[in-house]
Amino acid sequence: MMEALTIEELALLDEITAETIEPVPPPASVKLQVMDVVGQLARSRTIRADEGRWVSKIPGVEVKPLSIDHERNIATILVRLAAGAVLPPHPHHGGEECYIITGSARIGPIEVFAGDFHHADCGTFHHSVRSDDGCLLLLVVSKEDYYAA
Secondary structure (H helix, E strand, O other): OOOOOOHHHHHHHHHHHHHHOOOOOOOHHHHHHHHHHHHHHHOOOOOOOOOOOOEEEEOOEEEEEEEEEOOOOEEEEEEEEOOOEEEOOEEOOOOEEEEEEEEEEEEOOEEEEOOOEEEEOOOOEEOOEEEOOOEEEEEEEEHHHHHHO
8 A cells, every 4th residue: 555645755746846847838729728717717706605794784684795796787685684674665776686595574565485586676666674584685786776775
């Protein structure tokens, strides 16, 4: 059975390899592929569940911004309502798309549950949003509505 190399042995192997192997530039097509992947990664972002910052301006309501797209003029956010929390009535300067991840809520007279989707057009007015048992919502809203909140 082969034993694993020590850190010192690996460092020596790296040093010998670096001294004895002449660098070879990659073929142009491979370099383009690598640079494309690097470029794609630079234009994307991942926010893990335990990352980001929850902000609360209304008791029982927390907001976690995920993304603001300046070209499309939209913000994607998570909203967490504690049991009994209420968002006050508000107008929509742009459309709002709402996906209920967990729990349930009432948007005016409409009751929505985990897995449901709700859309409000630009110019509409939401009555209060309430959650008796608490919920987590994914919202895509206009930047104007996000900044107003």
